Amino acid sequence: MGIKAVIFDLDGTLLDSIQDIADANNQMLSEYDYPLHELSAYVKWIGNGARRLVEASLPPNLRGGDSVPYIDKYQDCYKNNISNKSKIFEGMDRVLDYLTDKNIPMAIITNKPQNLTDIIVKKYFKNWSFKNVIGHSNAFPHKPNPKGALHFAKQINCDPKDILLVGDSVVDIQTAKAANMLPLGVSWGYGKPGAEDRCTVVVDQAQEIIDYIKIN
Template sequence: MTFKGIFFDLDGTLINSIDDIADSVNIALKDNGFPIHGREKYFKFVGNGMKKLVERALPLDVPKETILAVYEQVKTEYSKRWNKKTAPYPKIDNLLKELQRKNIIIGILSNKPHDFTEQVVKHYFSEFDFAFVQGAEEPFPHKPDPKLALHIVKKLKLYSQEIIYVGDSDVDMQTAVNANFYPVGVSWGFRSKEELWENGAKFVVDDPMEILALLDK
């Protein structure tokens, strides 16, 4: 079947946002008397949404009320600095331009809170005509649960088999497998190639433009 659409993860796939995320969480941790973490730790903390990120950054025995308080502060801190150090990865703009030239449907499906997802995409990718930009939002569960992905496919009147899903983590590959999309991993993101293959990737790229080869099959 010919691919008609490519859905992308956001953080670690289209943008390198790890420093702004780490800075936001570390400020909240420090303000609340908890140890902070080095940048490398955050590559493993991210992926399952902002609340889970906060839970992973906090000690194990922290009460739920404290987790929620720190989570709210992290959102506030991130709203101040989401674009301080974040930038699109090289050649992402070139890829998106070529996909639009080929009339491929493009969209973004992220576990980042929906309001931040929209804000970030509008700032960095305003020239592109995405069919949808979707972050984590009630009542849908986070990825890798496929409910939101399948809801979007239905709205676009597409079939799952017509979709490539591109991401940088186990969560993204699991999402693609669960939704019956074609799973494509990227090596420039927050996780290893091994993790991508182990979680169902059928193709792993080192350069964004390599994704175009899938459209010619």
């Protein structure tokens, strides 16, 4: 088997979390009496970390200023409502089961803050063992910086070219390429993983991830 390990993005790849994220940020905005946003706006903003999402949602005259209080408030709102409506995408449990059965090491690497990532993984993914779960922190910058992906490769002593990175956005594809890993896009998330490079393979169903691993 050519693929010896798999890295997954979290939001939009493993977990359908957009409604809880939107609700939490709208709760933050409502506490400041700022205009709220439709779900479609959050679909555009998600994927580049909490700061980018929060700043995009603020009234135009506040963007570019000190956004830390708003980010902190959003994270508090999200932490308290992190699992109201989120759910694992259909079929992704079977993908994780398959990789577990084949003893293929798995990791999650996301731009979500590490503390929130840990809460979600404990809530939704306790039935599976991941070699590493890397969120945004001082130690690991946002994707597409490949530091987290390369750290995982070193941790399991695996050549990066033998690692598959699965994600729903251009950022994930860029991360895979920066780390010299094999990118695989998924169409059911919030981004357009094939937008930058039409040669990127994009699958439409979870079973296709298993099929892709089998032939690679």
